[in-house]
Amino acid sequence: MTNSKKLVRTKNSSSSTSNLEPRTSAGGFKTRPYRKTLNSPLPLSFRKYFWDCPFDDLYLEKYPRFIAARILNFGDWEAVTWLFARGGRELVNKAVKNGRYVNNKTENFWKMMLHG
Numbered sequence: 001m002t003n004s005k006k007l008v009r010t011k012n013s014s015s016s017t018s019n020l021e022p023r024t025s026a027g028g029f030k031t032r033p034y035r036k037t038l039n040s041p042l043p044l045s046f047r048k049y050f051w052d053c054p055f056d057d058l059y060l061e062k063y064p065r066f067i068a069a070r071i072l073n074f075g076d077w078e079a080v081t082w083l084f085a086r087g088g089r090e091l092v093n094k095a096v097k098n099g100r101y102v103n104n105k106t107e108n109f110w111k112m113m114l115h116g
Contacts, residue, residue: 039060039061039062040059040060041056041058041059042059042060042067043082045079046071046075046079046082049070049074049075049079050070064087065094065095065100065101066101067083068083068087068092068095069095069101069102070101072095072102072106072110073101073103073106092110092114093114096110096111096114
């Protein structure tokens with residue numbers, strides 16, 4: 001079982017401000033508190049996955065299935081957790097079902113992981 005952490009918004013008893021407190025997760029994915037807008041640029045460490053595209057023009061909001069498929073095909077675990085945190089399971093499902101950019105091995109793997 002993975003000892004990953006989720007952050008949960010809670011009220012601080014001494015003030016009216018809220019804090020983020022860690023909570024363990026069995027899933028291992030960073031969840032909604034980490035989510036930024038979809039229109040934020042991709043992390044610079046992802047440039048290696050998009051060697052054939054103008055990297056500075058790529059936004060998850062503009063090309064969600066293409067970016068998701070490229071990360072699922074070639075990305076490491078950090079990239080996959082980033083994708084789940086930003087786009088969620090729905091985006092991964094769409095990218096896998098579309099099948100245009102996802103290779104057969106990746107498609108089969110993620111269908112098994114997402115649908116049992």
